[in-house]
Every structure is written in C-alpha cells, then in structure tokens.
Amino acid sequence: MSSPHRPGPTASDPARDPAPPHDVSPEDVAPDGLLPATRRALLHRVAxxxxxxxxxxxxxxxxRGGRMVWSGARSGVAGEVPDAxxxxxxxxxxxPFTAVAVLRLRDEGLLDLADPLERHVPGTPVGEVTLAQLLSHTAGLAAETPxxxxxxxDSALRPDLASVLGAAPVLHPAGRRHHYSNPGYTLLGSVVEAVRxxxxxxxxxxxxxxxxxMTRTTARPVAPHAxxxxxHPWADVMLPEPARDLGVMAAAGQxxxxAADLCRFAAFxxxxxxxxxxxxxxxxxxxxGAPPEPEGWDAGYGLGLQVxxxxxxxxxGHGGSLPGFLAGVWxxxxxxxxxxxxxxxxxxxGTGxxxxxxxxxxxxxEPRVPEPWRPLTEVDPALLDLTGFWYWGTAAVVLRLAPEGWVELGPVDGGGRGSRFRPEGDGTWRGLDGYYAGETLRVVRHEGAVSHLDLGSFVFTRRPYEPHGSVPGGVDEQGWRALP
Structure with missing residues (x-):
C-alpha cells in the first residue's frame, strides 16, 4: 500500500460498524444493516x-437502499490492510463516468446523441459516427489503438486523436453490431472537453x-491507495506494474x-x-442500445453501462482492468x-x-422488503373513470392508476405489450417503457364523453369493436352474430 492503514470505523459510521452478536434477532439489526450470517457469507466470498x-x-x-451497508477486505501482503x-x-x-458527462450535456441541450462526431470534434476520419453509437460501442471502431x-x-506515443485512431480505425459498419472500443470513449472525452x-x-x-x-475518486492516485x-502464473512471486498516465486515452480508463465511492456511484x-x-x-x-453478440444473448450494452x-x-454496471488492477461493480x-x-x-x-x-x-x-401498499391521497375523478377494461380489436387490456400519478396500460394477464405512461401536461400521456416507450396516449372525446383511447394510431374502445365509428375500417352494421 502507499501509506499505513487508516483508522478503524467509528460509532458515527454505522455502515462499517462491527457485526452485532450472533444471538441478535432480525428486528434488532438497523434497517440499513445486514444480519451477522450475511456479513460472514460476504466476507467468506471475498476471502x-x-x-x-x-x-x-x-x-x-x-x-443497499442508497448507501454502503457492508465492506470487507483480505490481504496477503504484510503491512497492507486495505479498506473501503x-x-x-x-x-x-x-x-460510465464519461457517459454521464455526455448525457449531462445532452440534458442541458448542448448536444444531441444523434449528432455526428464531426459536429463537435471535427477533422477525424470517423466524423460520421454518432455520439449514441460511440456511447453504446456500435460505431464499428477498433477495440484498441494501433x-x-x-x-x-508512455502516453507520449499517443499525443492526439490521430495517433489513437490510426490509419484504419473502422472495422464494422456503424450501427450494425456491438464492438467494444476504447478509442471510441477517447473520442467522447474529446467531445466533453470541446463542448464544456x-x-x-x-x-x-x-x-x-x-x-x-465521491471525494476519493480522482484521475491521479491519492493516498491511501493500492x-x-x-x-506469476506458476509461482507465488510478484512483479510491480507501472501506473501509466493514459493521456488522451484518459476518458476510457484513467x-x-x-469501494465506498463506487457504492455511492451505484446508488446514483x-x-x-x-x-x-x-x-x-x-x-x-x-x-x-444494441443487439448482443450471437454467443451472448444474456448480455448487452446501454449508454456507458454493461447489462x-x-x-x-x-x-x-461495468468491469474494469488495467495492468496491476481489476475492478467490478454490478x-x-x-x-x-x-x-x-x-x-x-x-x-x-474474478472481480466481476x-x-x-x-x-x-x-x-x-435478505430479500428486499416491499414498501407497504398505501391508498392514494387524492385522485382526479375523470382519470379514475378511465380505469378498467379497454379493447384493441378483441384483445382485452387494463388501464390502472399508478402511485406516481402515472397510468399503466397492459394485457389482463400481464403478458404482451404494455407500458407506463406519464402525463405531459397537455392532456396527453407519454410512454416510458415497454412496447409503447416514447409513444403518445390520447383520450379522444365526442360531445364531451370519452369515445376511445388513441395510442400510436391504435384505437382502444370500451367494448370489442364498439360500433360508433371510431374503429379504423369501421364495424359491420349487423354487429356480432351467431353462425347458423
């Protein structure tokens, strides 16, 4: 280690207090703490x-619940006693930190994820790739630098983006597949610097x-640090690894x-x-944000995060490695x-x-204890009237009120297409997830009464193929019938 062990936990730091006695009951454990058996299982796994x-x-x-509730460490080197x-x-x-910085700029209206790189960092041979493609590793760029x-x-060997990308930086058509790229995140770091x-x-x-x-997260090591x-793979001997400054590549891994700061990041x-x-x-x-590789259908990548x-x-979360170090947060x-x-x-x-x-x-x-059900404190009667069964053609769906003031629309049995919708303030609702993410839900009225719901051109009526003209293509005038 770079410096002696820090002082031990104090009474003001409950997340790092010693485990309670083994005869403690679950009710005696602090709500944000862990049971002794769980703590021992965690330490055993680390050991x-x-x-x-x-x-x-x-x-x-x-x-858990927004804060660090346990930490533990094991060391085999005399005098090295790391902690959180x-x-x-x-x-x-x-x-993920670089991705957060980019999304902040997007949320401030300073850029769009659909922007081509050239708009913010001109002069590269890959200026047509979008920021979203760089974030999700779908820009088709090489995994490493030449x-x-x-x-x-030494980072002096890569003084600029041209030296990072090289003569042939593109390996795949942009947007077609996920291909992890460290140079891609170097470009995103340059976008952050150019825009900010x-x-x-x-x-x-x-x-x-x-x-x-996260005061202990820095670009350069600050004591105490490992x-x-x-x-050696075949003998219990060690070799010190150089801690290189990554220079222009910093946004990819600097x-x-x-452990305590990464718990804060995970809570965020x-x-x-x-x-x-x-x-x-x-x-x-x-x-x-991209389809997984054929051999990895249980894995994907979002905007700066592995899934x-x-x-x-x-x-x-994400995994990380540099010579001398391995890290994982999930x-x-x-x-x-x-x-x-x-x-x-x-x-x-295997830190991951x-x-x-x-x-x-x-x-x-210690499975998560659900929040208690509570009735709503207020409700709009007109909105309450919209709840219950609706029909898209002959398929039944249910509209429910959600505690956040949102509505949920989905199949009766919970399968198939469904989404949550948030009010937009103009009488419409915006889909948040599922099949209808981003789509607009409208309540259509006729002579003051609710006629139907319109969702991305789909019409939902109170009865299957309700005969009042709102169903696209119309409804047969003779209505439902039995066959002779």
Missing amino acids: VEQAEGRAPSVVGAVM ETQYRIGSITK GQWWERS GAPWAEVVREEVCLPLG DGWAV LWST LARGDERVLSADSVREMRTP VRRQGRTLT LSTEDDVAGVALANATSGP VLAADLVRIVAEA
Missing part, C-alpha cells in the same frame, strides 16, 4: 476470491464525483476510486440524482443492491463475478 485468485488484496462492498477508503485503479469503470499496448506504454470548454478530468470531478460525495502487481445509477442526472436519464443508460443476465437476475435495481469488488492484480481474481456474487448473497439471504 475465497483473494485466496484462489492469488491477489495481493481484495476489497468488497455492498450498497483505499483507492484502486478502476480501468474501464471510468467509461502500435504498442496503450495501457502499459474544460479538461475531461475536471468536468468529471466537478460535475459528477463531487455532487455525489499498488498494482502482476502475480480513474482511481474506492439506481435512482439518479437531479444534481447530476435525472432518474429518467440513468434509466436510459441502463437500457441496452447482463446472471442467475435469473438483471445486472447493470447493480440489481429490482433488489436495490449493488456489489463492488476491487483487486490489485493484473489477472487472477465477485461483485455479482455479493449482490446475490444479499438478495437471497
């Missing part, structure tokens, strides 16, 4: 990864990290962070923070639990699997 992965050190942490405030290099977990292994070589007029690292720290309380090591990715990005914008980040299916659970929004894992080894420990397992352990041992 197994450190031992079997032959890592100098491993730190794990869990976020020890910095590790997080490699490509830097990419020349020497950029993560371990400030260095990428400054923008990320001032606009993302500090508002979220040193990076390579562990950051250092801690779960629910948003209006000081940084809204809940709608972080939900957009978590939504896959995977693991043991029946959808996880969003979030289950359904369980409101995130796992963080950091290690200072070039290879060996470990982070996912920390989520699983907590979610299975």
Whole structure:
C-alpha cells in the first residue's frame, strides 16, 4: 500500500460498524444493516476470491437502499490492510463516468446523441459516427489503438486523436453490431472537453464525483491507495506494474476510486440524482442500445453501462482492468443492491463475478422488503373513470392508476405489450417503457364523453369493436352474430 492503514470505523459510521452478536434477532439489526450470517457469507466470498485468485488484496462492498451497508477486505501482503477508503485503479469503470458527462450535456441541450462526431470534434476520419453509437460501442471502431499496448506504454506515443485512431480505425459498419472500443470513449472525452470548454478530468470531478460525495475518486492516485502487481502464473512471486498516465486515452480508463465511492456511484445509477442526472436519464443508460453478440444473448450494452443476465437476475454496471488492477461493480435495481469488488492484480481474481456474487448473497439471504401498499391521497375523478377494461380489436387490456400519478396500460394477464405512461401536461400521456416507450396516449372525446383511447394510431374502445365509428375500417352494421 502507499501509506499505513487508516483508522478503524467509528460509532458515527454505522455502515462499517462491527457485526452485532450472533444471538441478535432480525428486528434488532438497523434497517440499513445486514444480519451477522450475511456479513460472514460476504466476507467468506471475498476471502475465497483473494485466496484462489492469488491477489495481493481484495476489497468488497455492498450498497443497499442508497448507501454502503457492508465492506470487507483480505490481504496477503504484510503491512497492507486495505479498506473501503483505499483507492484502486478502476480501468474501464471510468467509461460510465464519461457517459454521464455526455448525457449531462445532452440534458442541458448542448448536444444531441444523434449528432455526428464531426459536429463537435471535427477533422477525424470517423466524423460520421454518432455520439449514441460511440456511447453504446456500435460505431464499428477498433477495440484498441494501433502500435504498442496503450495501457502499459508512455502516453507520449499517443499525443492526439490521430495517433489513437490510426490509419484504419473502422472495422464494422456503424450501427450494425456491438464492438467494444476504447478509442471510441477517447473520442467522447474529446467531445466533453470541446463542448464544456474544460479538461475531461475536471468536468468529471466537478460535475459528477463531487455532487455525489465521491471525494476519493480522482484521475491521479491519492493516498491511501493500492499498488498494482502482476502475480506469476506458476509461482507465488510478484512483479510491480507501472501506473501509466493514459493521456488522451484518459476518458476510457484513467480513474482511481474506492469501494465506498463506487457504492455511492451505484446508488446514483439506481435512482439518479437531479444534481447530476435525472432518474429518467440513468434509466436510459441502463437500457441496452444494441443487439448482443450471437454467443451472448444474456448480455448487452446501454449508454456507458454493461447489462447482463446472471442467475435469473438483471445486472447493470461495468468491469474494469488495467495492468496491476481489476475492478467490478454490478447493480440489481429490482433488489436495490449493488456489489463492488476491487483487486490489485493484473489477472487472477474474478472481480466481476465477485461483485455479482455479493449482490446475490444479499438478495437471497435478505430479500428486499416491499414498501407497504398505501391508498392514494387524492385522485382526479375523470382519470379514475378511465380505469378498467379497454379493447384493441378483441384483445382485452387494463388501464390502472399508478402511485406516481402515472397510468399503466397492459394485457389482463400481464403478458404482451404494455407500458407506463406519464402525463405531459397537455392532456396527453407519454410512454416510458415497454412496447409503447416514447409513444403518445390520447383520450379522444365526442360531445364531451370519452369515445376511445388513441395510442400510436391504435384505437382502444370500451367494448370489442364498439360500433360508433371510431374503429379504423369501421364495424359491420349487423354487429356480432351467431353462425347458423
């Protein structure tokens, strides 16, 4: 480590207090704490990864309900005792931070994700690719830079974007497939700098990290921090890894962070923070933006975030690696639990699997307790009259009121097409998710009475093929009949 162990937890830091006695009852555990058996299972999992992965050190942490509720570490090097405030290099977990910076500019109206790169960073050979394609790794760009292994070589070898892209930066047609690209995120860092007029690292720290309380996330290491090591594959000996400054490639993997700070970031990715990005914008980040590879239908990529299916659970987050370091952070929004894992080894420990397992352990041992049902405190009678059965042709759907003041429209049995809708303030409703995401729902009235619902040209009536002329193509005048 770079400096002696920090002081231990204090009474004012409940997330890091020692576990309660083994005879404690669940009711005696703080609402944001974990049961002793769960804490032991988490520490055991971290210990197994450190031992079997032959890592100098491993730190794990869990976020639940918006805050870190557990952290633990194991170290095999004398004098190195890391904790949740020890910095590790997080490699490509830097990419979600770059994505947040880009989306902030979008939400401020300073750019559009459909903008071609040329509009903001002119003069590159890939100016026609869009910002959305760069964010989702669908721009077709090469995975790495030309020349020497950029993560371990001097950044002076790549002084500008031309040296990052090289003579043949495009491998696939833009928009056709997901192909992970570090140079693509370098371009996004240049977009941030061009539009904001400030260095990428400054923008990320001032606009993302500090508002979220992530004071230990920095572009350069700040003590106490771990040193990076390579562990010999066939002998228990180590070699120090160089901690190179990435220069122009910084937006793809420069950051250092801690388990505690990454728990704060995971909490932000779960629910948003209006000081940084809204809940709608972080939900957009978590939504896959490209089809997965044929061999990986359980994995995808959103806007700066990986999306995977693991043991029946959808996880969003990112993995990271640089010589000497491995990192992983995974979030289950359904369980409101995130796992963080950091290690200072070039290879060996599976930090991504470990982070996912920390989520699983907590979610299975202490399932999320749902919020109690509560009746609405007020309701618009005209809106209440819209609830109940509607028919698209002969298919029955149900419109329900949601607690947020939204409405939900979906099949009676819960399968098939359905979405939540948010009021737009002009009498219409905008689809938030599912098949009708982005579509407009309108209530059509005739002589003051509700005639039907119009949803993207689909007509929903109170009775199947109601004979009042609102159904496209009309309804047979003889109506429903039995056949002789």
